[in-house]
Each structure stands twice: as C-alpha cells, then as structure tokens.
Amino acid sequence: MSYVLGHNQYGKAEVHVVRVFRDDPDAPHELVDYNVSVSLTGDFDDAHTSGDQAKVLTTDACKNTVNAFAKEAGDAVREPESFAVALADHFIEVPQVSAARITVDAVPWVRSHGHAHAFVKNGDYVRTATVTRTADDTSVVSGLKELTVLKTTDSEFHGFYQDKYTTLQPTNDRIMATAVTAQWAHDGADIGTGIDWGKAFDEVLDAITGSFAAAYSYALQHTLWEMGTAVLDAVPSIAEVRFSCPNKHHFVVDLSPFGVENNCEVHHAADRPYGLIEATIKRSEDVDMSSAYDPGQAW
Numbered sequence: 001m002s003y004v005l006g007h008n009q010y011g012k013a014e015v016h017v018v019r020v021f022r023d024d025p026d027a028p029h030e031l032v033d034y035n036v037s038v039s040l041t042g043d044f045d046d047a048h049t050s051g052d053q054a055k056v057l058t059t060d061a062c063k064n065t066v067n068a069f070a071k072e073a074g075d076a077v078r079e080p081e082s083f084a085v086a087l088a089d090h091f092i093e094v095p096q097v098s099a100a101r102i103t104v105d106a107v108p109w110v111r112s113h114g115h116a117h118a119f120v121k122n123g124d125y126v127r128t129a130t131v132t133r134t135a136d137d138t139s140v141v142s143g144l145k146e147l148t149v150l151k152t153t154d155s156e157f158h159g160f161y162q163d164k165y166t167t168l169q170p171t172n173d174r175i176m177a178t179a180v181t182a183q184w185a186h187d188g189a190d191i192g193t194g195i196d197w198g199k200a201f202d203e204v205l206d207a208i209t210g211s212f213a214a215a216y217s218y219a220l221q222h223t224l225w226e227m228g229t230a231v232l233d234a235v236p237s238i239a240e241v242r243f244s245c246p247n248k249h250h251f252v253v254d255l256s257p258f259g260v261e262n263n264c265e266v267h268h269a270a271d272r273p274y275g276l277i278e279a280t281i282k283r284s285e286d287v288d289m290s291s292a293y294d295p296g297q298a299w
C-alpha cells in the first residue's frame with residue numbers, strides 16, 4: 001500500500017506577546033497586544049512519514065522568534081501587518097520552508113484619561129492580519145472580527161423563495177444585528193510601495209460601520225454587498241474583501257396574549273441557531289486572492 005501525505009503545515013499557535021514602547025523616559029508609554037500564530041509549509045514529509053525531524057524548526061523556536069522580534073523588529077512591531085511581514089521574511093529564509101504564514105490578532109488598547117501609562121481595552125473588535133510569504137511573493141490580508149453592530153430599523157426581509165417548510169413571515173421593519181468578521185486582501189503591487197496599515201484599517205472600519213448604518217437593507221446579504229463596495233471605494237489598495245456575518249436574530253415578542261401592543265419594541269435576542277451569511281466582494285472578475293488565505297480556514 002502506498003499512501004500519500006497531503007497538505008501539511010505546522011508552527012506555534014497563539015503566542016500572546018505584549019510589547020511596551022518606553023524608550024523615551026519623558027514620553028507616554030505605548031503598547032501593542034498581539035496573539036501571533038506561525039505556520040510553516042515546506043519539505044517536512046520525513047517528519048511525518050519516517051519520523052526524521054532533521055528539517056523541523058521547532059515550534060518552540062517559532063515562539064522564541066516571535067518574542068525576540070517584538071523587540072528586534074523595531075518600528076515594524078507597531079502594526080500587525082508589518083510585524084507579520086518581518087516574521088514571514090525571517091522564516092522564509094529557513095531553507096526547507098517554502099511558505100510561511102503569520103497570523104496576528106491584535107487587541108486594541110486605548111489610553112485611559114490621557115494617562116501616560118494606563119490603558120483601557122477596547123472590546124469593540126479584534127484587528128487581524130495574515131501574511132503569507134513564499135520565495136518570491138508576499139500577500140497581506142488585513143481584517144477584523146467580533147465587530148458587533150445593530151440597527152433598529154431600515155431593514156426589511158421579504159419576497160423570499162417559499163417551499164413547504166417555509167414559515168418565516170415577511171417583514172418591512174426589523175432589527176438587523178451581526179458580528180462582523182471581515183478580511184481584506186491588499187493588491188500585491190501596492191504592498192511593496194509601503195501601505196500605511198493603520199490608516200487603511202481606520203478607513204475600512206469607518207467604511208464598514210458607516211455603510212452598515214447608512215444603507216437601507218433588504219437582507220443581510222444586501223448589507224454585505226453595501227459594506228464590501230464601501231470598503232473597495234475607501235481604500236484603493238484593497239483587491240477584495242471577505243465577510244462572514246452571523247445574522248443575530250431579534251424576534252419581536254408576541255405580547256397580544258397580555259393585551260399589549262408591540263410595535264417592534266420588545267424583542268427576544270436569540271442566541272442560536274443563527275443565519276450565517278458570507279460573501280466576497282472583488283474589485284474585478286480577475287481578482288483571485290485564494291492563496292493569501294489559510295487553506296485550513298473554514299471560509
């Protein structure tokens with residue numbers, strides 16, 4: 001029997017590193033809070049099929065590298081994308097590595113009361129970055145997750161396909177809520193020219209929240225389209241944006257048994273199940289950024 005080893009990758013997941021910038025004794029402290037994962041692909045068949053670990057860079061060394069680079073990578077540490085690029089550039093130099101993928105979850109901390117060294121965690125969202133480096137190519141995907149948004153009206157859902165199991169009543173007025181996961185891939189040509197990652201992130205965040213608020217919605221799918229086109233309008237270097245958005249259903253509670261009118265005022269916020277609406281919005285038909293995403297990702 002000759003079985004075949006398929007795609008494999010390995011590395012250290014979730015190295016949680018917090019870097020304080022405190023070089024100038026007179027300046028307020030700054031900090032970044034990153035959960036970093038390293039995933040390496042390459043000539044690692046022997047590690048699996050014969051148990052020979054000669055080519056395996058230990059995941060422990062991957063963890064050590066993340067921690068050391070949090071100091072050694074200088075200003076690149078300040079943005080998750082540039083930190084991930086610095087790490088990927090390092091790991092691709094290991095001869096047996098053909099692709100290095102670095103993912104960073106960045107928790108935002110905001111200065112508290114203008115204080116020089118006190119911060120409050122901003123729980124509004126987690127910022128993400130995924131950098132994939134091969135010998136001759138670097139792809140950068142920025143993103144966010146856990147951005148929960150809600151609007152109390154300007155959302156309808158009707159005219160949908162009906163089969164014998166369809167019981168949902170059409171509505172012209174409902175709450176729409178979701179927790180946005182979004183990932184946007186930067187055009188390869190623009191990465192080398194030095195994108196201002198922080199500015200691009202702020203512009204995308206503003207485009208997503210602004211279009212969610214402003215767009216009149218006929219479905220969460222329709223809102224994803226509006227958010228995606230707003231992102232592409234806002235930042236020219238973005239080639240495509242992917243969304244994964246649970247429909248956080250809010251059902252109007254029937255208060256008629258109590259003789260009480262309920263004009264979309266009292267809702268049951270359902271936990272599960274939830275609709276899961278996912279879409280990619282691309283700048284053109286030719287855009288194919290699939291290699292920029294982890295094949296292990298579910299979407």
Ligand SMILES: O=c1[nH]c(=O)c2[nH]c(=O)[nH]c2[nH]1
Pocket residue numbers: 157168218219220221247275
């Ligand atoms: O925005 C929505 N999209 C759907 O596909 C759907 N399906 C459903 O039951 N409610 C909704 N809402």
